[in-house]
Every structure is written in structure tokens, then in C-alpha cells.
Amino acid sequence: MKVNIIGGGPAGLYLAILMKAENASHEIHVYEKTPADVTWGWGVVFSSKTLDYLSSSDAVVHERLQGQLNKWTDVVLPYQGQEVRVCGNPFSAIARIDILKTLQVRCAELGVEMHFDHQVDDVKSLRDCDLLVGADGISSLVRETYKEHFEPEIRVGKNKFIWLGTRHLFTGLTMGFTESEYGPFACHAYRFNADTSTFIAECTEETWKKAGLDTATEEESLAILGKVFARELDGKPLLSNRSAWINFRQVKNAHWHHENVVLLGDALHTAHFSIGSGTKLAMEDSIVLARLLAEGKSIQETLASFEKERRPAVEKIQRAAETSRIWFEHMGEKMGPDPHLFAYDCMTRSGRVDMDLLREQDPAFVEAYERARAAADS
Ligand SMILES: Cc1cc2nc3c(=O)[nH]c(=O)nc-3n(C[C@H](O)[C@H](O)[C@H](O)COP(=O)(O)OP(=O)(O)OC[C@H]3O[C@@H](n4cnc5c(N)ncnc54)[C@H](O)[C@@H]3O)c2cc1C
Structure with missing residues (x-):
């Protein structure tokens, strides 16, 4: 089988691994616009259940990821200078780049043909294959190219957020809230390796404008947030990785496949980061699609079964994520x-x-x- 995958994020790379491990004769190409050692964002968080799920699909990747995880059991809620801890919530975190490197190494070992630094501008030029996979993330060109077939629905969240890092080492999954002179701010923060934590800051558009963040440079944004969250950050500076203020976009598609083209991961669906499930959903898509493809039915039957099996699970998480997003949009109340x-x-x-x-x-x-x-x- 010849498979062209556009996008070398968790969804695309993991699908390539599972298919190639199951049948070495598949010809699998992954096209990724960035170089191998570059990505956006900082660390991501997984619940312990997600990792159990990965263990039964590719034990090699699971074992290698396990070795790099930072684990904790508490949710920590700093709130107006006080702190509440809720125990018994096992989570683990890892740098996004380390997930990608782990998946890239496994792809190379199995013989997946990876084309880095290769931005696809014409999706139709890659249609000559048995299966074309749009694993090209939230702004998917594959989805856009066939939008009259996929019928995407994009809902834009009201809050502004920015994905940053810091050398302050948080001791649990931290959701901090502070009422600043400009209005309420929230942060979502957790340590993901020996010396760095993810730090996502979120606020309403009104607060964002009052704080001057709408006109601030990147450096000024970091300084303003550093002051707002001085207590939570213990005075440590915030770090940027091509970080920008954006609004969350919830992606849904009325149809998940068209002829021999299928969407996967964020191209297909997104879930608000406050429930930390996007990478999990993306990799679960790959697991289900790889398993169904291995059954050897026609592509049409396989893609129909993929949608039938995955849609209810994805929509359930999206409903929970949307409720969570709306809660954050009203946190001040x-x-x-x-x-x-x-x-x-x-x-x-x-x-x-x-x-x-x-x-x-x-x-x-x-x-x-x-x-x-x-x-x-x-
Ligand atoms: C602030 C924030 C925090 C998050 N935190 C978490 C978390 O804690 N836990 C979690 O599970 N998830 C989290 N997520 C979600 C997670 O990052 C995504 O759900 C996940 O990366 C989806 O994987 P993917 O492979 O579908 O897409 P992506 O990871 O976006 O990968 C898509 C790839 O396609 C490439 N690409 C795009 N267009 C083209 C093109 N035309 N040609 C070639 N290549 C192309 C891109 O460069 C990219 O590498 C978070 C997201 C955000 C925004």
C-alpha cells in the first residue's frame, strides 16, 4: 500500500509507525514543513490512562516515552495568594519536541520515508496513492482543499491565550488564578523536564486590552505576564518559543473522509487545552485507523468504519473540552x-x-x- 501523510506531528508520525510495524512492505511518506528538530509550543501533559493505551499499540514507543516522562499526582490551584492541592490525579508531561523526536527515530528505524523541510502547497499533487492522510494540524491545507466535502465547522473561543515556558519548576498540574489590576488571569502550568515548565496564560479580551497586551511586543507581553504572575512564577522570567496571543479554535468536520483522503488529529478535531487531550486524541486516531487498515478491507469501508468508531469518543471529549473552555471564559464571575x-x-x-x-x-x-x-x- 502507498500512503502519503501530510504533517509530521504526533498523528501523522504515529500512524506511519503503526502501519509500517504491521506491514513492512507498505510505502509510507511523511511530508513535514519544518526541519526535524524544530517545533512550536513547550511541554504537553498526558493522563496515566493515555499511556496505558499506547503500550498496547507500539511497545517500543511506549517504553521510550515512559523513560522521558515527568510524573506527578496533584492538581495545584494557586488562588489569590492561597494554594489548594487536590491529590490522586496521576499525570505525566513531556516536551513536545521529545515526543516528536521519539516518533521520528522509530519511523526511521522502520523505514518510513520522512521528508522534512517540505511544505506541501498543492495537496492534489500527492493524491496518486492508496491513501492520503491530512495530519497537517489545526490550519490543515488538506481540510481546506476539500472543504466542500469535509464541511468543517470552526468555532473561535472568546479568551486570548499564549503558550510560554519558564524555568520555575511547578510541582503538580497547576491551574492558577489571579485578579490583576486589569482583570482576571488564569495560567495552566506544569514541569515537563528537568529544568522547564509549560506556562499557558489566558484572559478575556477585555482584560487583554486593559493590560495593553493587544499592542505589546512579545518582550512586553512576557514582562506584563511576569508581573501579573510574579507570585506563581516565584519571580522567574517567562520564555517564548515563537509564541503569540491567539484565540482557541474548535475544529469539527461534518465528514471525516473523501474518496481516498482522510483527516486525522487536529486537522479533524481540536479540544481546548484546559483538558490537555489533543495529543492523546491525535494518537488514538492513528491507533484506530492503523488497526482498521490492517484488516485489509477497501479504503472506503475502512474510512467509514474509522469515522463510525472514533466519532462518538471524539465528540464526547470535545463536549467536555467546550464546557471547560466556556468555564475559563467566565472565570471572573x-x-x-x-x-x-x-x-x-x-x-x-x-x-x-x-x-x-x-x-x-x-x-x-x-x-x-x-x-x-x-x-x-x-
Ligand atoms: C496551548 C496548547 C497546549 C496544549 N497542551 C496539550 C497538552 O497538554 N496535552 C495534549 O495532549 N495536547 C495538548 N495540546 C494539543 C496538541 O498540541 C495537539 O492536539 C496535537 O499536536 C495534535 O497533533 P497533530 O499531529 O494532529 O497536529 P500537529 O501537532 O499540529 O502537527 C501537524 C504537523 O503538520 C505540519 N504541517 C502543517 N501544514 C503542512 C503542510 N502544508 N505541509 C507539510 N507539513 C505541514 C506542521 O508543521 C506540524 O508539524 C495543546 C495545544 C495548545 C495550542
């Missing part, structure tokens, strides 16, 4: 005086975590919440 009441609201915001689960994970947190609730209601 939720910021009352009590840190435990706020932390409970934040932890349960997407509907995936409830009182019973929290009680199981961290009974002391639930007791503190119930005391605060009773005091507030009396």
Missing part, C-alpha cells in the same frame, strides 16, 4: 472569596470529575470543601 469553593468548581467544571471521584481521590479536600460550603451557606 466564579472567583469568590473561598479558595476551596473555587477549587471545587474548577475541578468539576467539565463534568468529567464529580464529588464521588474527588472523595475517592482526596477525601481531605472534599472535607475542606464541605466545611467551606457549610460556612458559606450558613
Whole structure:
């Protein structure tokens, strides 16, 4: 089988690995516009369940990723100078570039033909194959080229966010909230290697403008955020990696495939970063598609089965992610005086975590919440 994959992110590389490992005679090309050692963003976070899922699809990649993970069990909520910890939430983080390098090495070992520094400008020129995969991310050219068939729906979030790094080493999955002189800000932060943490800052457009971030240079943005989050960052500076203020875009597609073309990962669907599931969703797409392709049915049957199997799971995560995104867009209205009441609201915001689960994970947190609730209601 000849497969052309546009995009060498987690979705494209992992599909190439799984297909080539299953059948070495496949001819698989991955076209990636950036050089092998370049990417955007900082570290990403996985839940422990995601990694179990990877272990049963490619044990080599799973083992190599395991060795590079930074693990922790607490969600930490710094809130107006106080801090609430919720235990029993196993997560791990890794630099995005390290995931890509691990996948690239495995692709090379298996004989996948990788074409780095190769931007595809004409998708149709790569159609001469059994399967063309659009794994080209949120701004997918493949999706755009066949938009009348995929019928994408792009919903733009209201908040502004920026994906930064810092040398401050956070000790858990940190969701910090602070009411600044300009309005409320949130940060999503976690350590992902020995000396660096991811730091995503988020605020409403109104706050963003009041802080002068709409006209600030990159350097000025880092300085403004450094002051807003001085307490959370322990005075350490923020770092940029081609970082820019943007609005989250939720991508959905009415149709997932057209003839021998299929979309995968962020090109097909996105989920707000506050639930940290995009890479997981992308790699799960690859697992399901590779398994169905190995069954040897026609491409049309395979792609129809792929959509049928994956759509419900993806839409469930997208619903939770959207609820979470909207919660962050209204965070200012939720910021009352009590840190435990706020932390409970934040932890349960997407509907995936409830009182019973929290009680199981961290009974002391639930007791503190119930005391605060009773005091507030009396
Ligand atoms: C702020 C932020 C934080 C996030 N945090 C997390 C997290 O903690 N956990 C998590 O699981 N996910 C997270 N994500 C989501 C995650 O980054 C994506 O869901 C994931 O990268 C999707 O993988 P992908 O392979 O589909 O797309 P991408 O990783 O975007 O890869 C697409 C690739 O295609 C290439 N490409 C694009 N166009 C072309 C072209 N025309 N020709 C050739 N190559 C092309 C791009 O260079 C890129 O390498 C976060 C996202 C953001 C924005």
C-alpha cells in the first residue's frame, strides 16, 4: 500500500509507525514543513490512562516515552495568594519536541520515508496513492482543499491565550488564578523536564486590552505576564518559543473522509487545552485507523468504519473540552472569596470529575470543601 501523510506531528508520525510495524512492505511518506528538530509550543501533559493505551499499540514507543516522562499526582490551584492541592490525579508531561523526536527515530528505524523541510502547497499533487492522510494540524491545507466535502465547522473561543515556558519548576498540574489590576488571569502550568515548565496564560479580551497586551511586543507581553504572575512564577522570567496571543479554535468536520483522503488529529478535531487531550486524541486516531487498515478491507469501508468508531469518543471529549473552555471564559464571575469553593468548581467544571471521584481521590479536600460550603451557606 502507498500512503502519503501530510504533517509530521504526533498523528501523522504515529500512524506511519503503526502501519509500517504491521506491514513492512507498505510505502509510507511523511511530508513535514519544518526541519526535524524544530517545533512550536513547550511541554504537553498526558493522563496515566493515555499511556496505558499506547503500550498496547507500539511497545517500543511506549517504553521510550515512559523513560522521558515527568510524573506527578496533584492538581495545584494557586488562588489569590492561597494554594489548594487536590491529590490522586496521576499525570505525566513531556516536551513536545521529545515526543516528536521519539516518533521520528522509530519511523526511521522502520523505514518510513520522512521528508522534512517540505511544505506541501498543492495537496492534489500527492493524491496518486492508496491513501492520503491530512495530519497537517489545526490550519490543515488538506481540510481546506476539500472543504466542500469535509464541511468543517470552526468555532473561535472568546479568551486570548499564549503558550510560554519558564524555568520555575511547578510541582503538580497547576491551574492558577489571579485578579490583576486589569482583570482576571488564569495560567495552566506544569514541569515537563528537568529544568522547564509549560506556562499557558489566558484572559478575556477585555482584560487583554486593559493590560495593553493587544499592542505589546512579545518582550512586553512576557514582562506584563511576569508581573501579573510574579507570585506563581516565584519571580522567574517567562520564555517564548515563537509564541503569540491567539484565540482557541474548535475544529469539527461534518465528514471525516473523501474518496481516498482522510483527516486525522487536529486537522479533524481540536479540544481546548484546559483538558490537555489533543495529543492523546491525535494518537488514538492513528491507533484506530492503523488497526482498521490492517484488516485489509477497501479504503472506503475502512474510512467509514474509522469515522463510525472514533466519532462518538471524539465528540464526547470535545463536549467536555467546550464546557471547560466556556468555564475559563467566565472565570471572573466564579472567583469568590473561598479558595476551596473555587477549587471545587474548577475541578468539576467539565463534568468529567464529580464529588464521588474527588472523595475517592482526596477525601481531605472534599472535607475542606464541605466545611467551606457549610460556612458559606450558613
Ligand atoms: C496551548 C496548547 C497546549 C496544549 N497542551 C496539550 C497538552 O497538554 N496535552 C495534549 O495532549 N495536547 C495538548 N495540546 C494539543 C496538541 O498540541 C495537539 O492536539 C496535537 O499536536 C495534535 O497533533 P497533530 O499531529 O494532529 O497536529 P500537529 O501537532 O499540529 O502537527 C501537524 C504537523 O503538520 C505540519 N504541517 C502543517 N501544514 C503542512 C503542510 N502544508 N505541509 C507539510 N507539513 C505541514 C506542521 O508543521 C506540524 O508539524 C495543546 C495545544 C495548545 C495550542
